[in-house]
Amino acid sequence: MNHPSILFATSEMAPWVKTGGLGDVAAALPAALRRAGHDIRVLLPFYPALRQAFPKAKVIAELPALASALPPSRLLIAKATKEADGLPLLLLDCPSLFERPGNPYVAADGNDWPDNAIRFGLLSRVAALLGQAASPLDWRPDVVHVNDWQTALAPAWLRYEGGAASVVTVHNIAFQGCFDESLRHALGLPDAAWRFDGVEYHGLLSFLKAGLQLATRITTVSPSYAQEIQDPAFGYGLAPLLRHRRDALHGILNGIDPVLWNPATDPALAAPHYAHYAANRLAAKRANKLALQQEMGLEPATDRPLFGVVSRLTEQKGLDLLLALGDALPELPAQLALLGSGDPGLQDGFLALAEKLPGQVAVKLGFDETLAHRIEAGADCFLMPSRFEPCGLNQMYSLRYGTPPLVQATGGLADTVVDVNDATLAEKTGNGFVMTDGSIDALWQAMQRVTAAWQDKRLWQRIQQNGMRCDFSWRHAAAEYSQLYREVLGQ
Ligand code: ADP
Numbered sequence: 001m002n003h004p005s006i007l008f009a010t011s012e013m014a015p016w017v018k019t020g021g022l023g024d025v026a027a028a029l030p031a032a033l034r035r036a037g038h039d040i041r042v043l044l045p046f047y048p049a050l051r052q053a054f055p056k057a058k059v060i061a062e063l064p065a066l067a068s069a070l071p072p073s074r075l076l077i078a079k080a081t082k083e084a085d086g087l088p089l090l091l092l093d094c095p096s097l098f099e100r101p102g103n104p105y106v107a108a109d110g111n112d113w114p115d116n117a118i119r120f121g122l123l124s125r126v127a128a129l130l131g132q133a134a135s136p137l138d139w140r141p142d143v144v145h146v147n148d149w150q151t152a153l154a155p156a157w158l159r160y161e162g163g164a165a166s167v168v169t170v171h172n173i174a175f176q177g178c179f180d181e182s183l184r185h186a187l188g189l190p191d192a193a194w195r196f197d198g199v200e201y202h203g204l205l206s207f208l209k210a211g212l213q214l215a216t217r218i219t220t221v222s223p224s225y226a227q228e229i230q231d232p233a234f235g236y237g238l239a240p241l242l243r244h245r246r247d248a249l250h251g252i253l254n255g256i257d258p259v260l261w262n263p264a265t266d267p268a269l270a271a272p273h274y275a276h277y278a279a280n281r282l283a284a285k286r287a288n289k290l291a292l293q294q295e296m297g298l299e300p301a302t303d304r305p306l307f308g309v310v311s312r313l314t315e316q317k318g319l320d321l322l323l324a325l326g327d328a329l330p331e332l333p334a335q336l337a338l339l340g341s342g343d344p345g346l347q348d349g350f351l352a353l354a355e356k357l358p359g360q361v362a363v364k365l366g367f368d369e370t371l372a373h374r375i376e377a378g379a380d381c382f383l384m385p386s387r388f389e390p391c392g393l394n395q396m397y398s399l400r401y402g403t404p405p406l407v408q409a410t411g412g413l414a415d416t417v418v419d420v421n422d423a424t425l426a427e428k429t430g431n432g433f434v435m436t437d438g439s440i441d442a443l444w445q446a447m448q449r450v451t452a453a454w455q456d457k458r459l460w461q462r463i464q465q466n467g468m469r470c471d472f473s474w475r476h477a478a479a480e481y482s483q484l485y486r487e488v489l490g491q
Pocket of ligand 1: 341395
């Protein structure tokens with residue numbers, strides 16, 4: 001069993017349903033594992049977007065009501081062709097739970113769907129069932145791999161009733177899926193599971209805690225975040241449990257899509273204004289800065305670096321630090337191009353800054369995929385002073401785009417960005433700027449370092465090339481998960 005068979009259970013998968021990093025991981029990792037030789041199938045709800053994408057999906061099993069609160073459902077199968085290499089998708093069809101518009105977790109009023117425990121209880125229950133002897137399918141996985149709280153209850157049934165080994169991956173520990181105790185009966189959990197070292201968490205039923213307690217192994221999306229979540233400051237209440245299970249906990253860095261994010265072919269960088277470039281054709285990158293300055297209404301300055309930001313505007317991302325010293329940008333001197341949305345206070349703050357410093361600071365609120373690519377290409381330095389970052393994608397995109405990132409040393413940022421100094425330049429690894437404390441002063445000093453380094457064109461080019469040489473393809477992550485599955489099975 002060199003390549004264990006895997007059921008990958010997820011509540012989202014790009015391009016059909018995506019609210020965050022999990023959607024991208026589900027789109028890329030199973031496909032990479034399949035290419036590596038695993039028989040892997042993805043289980044996810046048959047949301048409207050999937051129903052539309054796969055009108056010919058075939059019914060392969062009718063499932064009875066699996067507990068008093070779980071309605072009957074059915075499983076359909078489809079092949080995710082273009083996007084994921086013919087990967088089989090197992091679509092959990094239960095219209096009363098999943099046939100809803102928009103976001104998979106919240107209603108139009110912004111509140112969680114009131115029956116989320118039932119919706120994702122069913123998804124978890126079916127994930128477990130497919131790994132058990134009672135599965136209605138002939139196909140049986142060696143490992144059930146679940147993701148975030150929405151599927152993290154599956155290991156409870158596998159543990160208490162028997163079945164496949166399990167792996168749970170934490171993409172964001174801040175979301176835990178805690179519900180009233182009464183639901184344990186309604187979801188058909190065995191009484192034996194109601195223990196402090198089972199599914200119980202401070203008197204509540206916690207999906208994520210159940211997974212972290214009961215899965216055979218735990219992974220998260222970067223080695224540094226695997227360390228950090230054992231610390232009460234980052235663990236959102238689960239640090240003691242994670243410390244207890246540290247031998248079962250692994251950090252595996254996410255990859256990025258090297259085709260979607262390639263400055264040599266990116267459709268967002270089409271002529272006549274933007275330009276394609278590569279590590280050995282860096283001069284062409286300059287056209288992108290000018291085009292971006294024009295597109296965003298900045299002065300076409302060539303004597304100062306342009307900082308770029310593409311981000312959710314939330315406390316996590318540390319952009320309040322940038323706002324606090326925004327007035328001083330002309331002193332560096334530097335320009336700023338920001339794309340983002342989120343916290344109204346930050347939105348208003350950045351809009352006011354742009355009004356105060358026209359031509360030097362440009363702000364666009366909203367979500368704009370094309371502009372995100374153009375900022376990655378046109379900025380000189382990409383800013384990510386995040387307070388915590390499980391993995392982070394933008395710093396990897398910016399390294400690939402020859403736009404050295406300035407980051408805070410946390411989570412996946414610490415694992416991908418190597419601070420520039422004499423030693424790391426000599427080793428050809430220095431690829432960005434790392435601040436080790438999250439203060440306004442530290443950010444200011446780091447921005448001064450960036451500005452000074454940028455003025456030295458030869459030095460800057462070395463930093464750019466060190467970043468562009470990094471390989472963040474999914475191949476590495478897939479190899480590590482593959483190794484982990486074998487370990488789980490005791491090979
Ligand atoms: P997080 O998942 O915490 O938001 P990541 O860096 O892991 O942060 O991933 C964010 C992804 O969302 C990146 O692909 C980024 O380019 C994209 N993104 C965030 N905000 C915007 C926006 N306003 N417009 C376009 N893309 C955005």
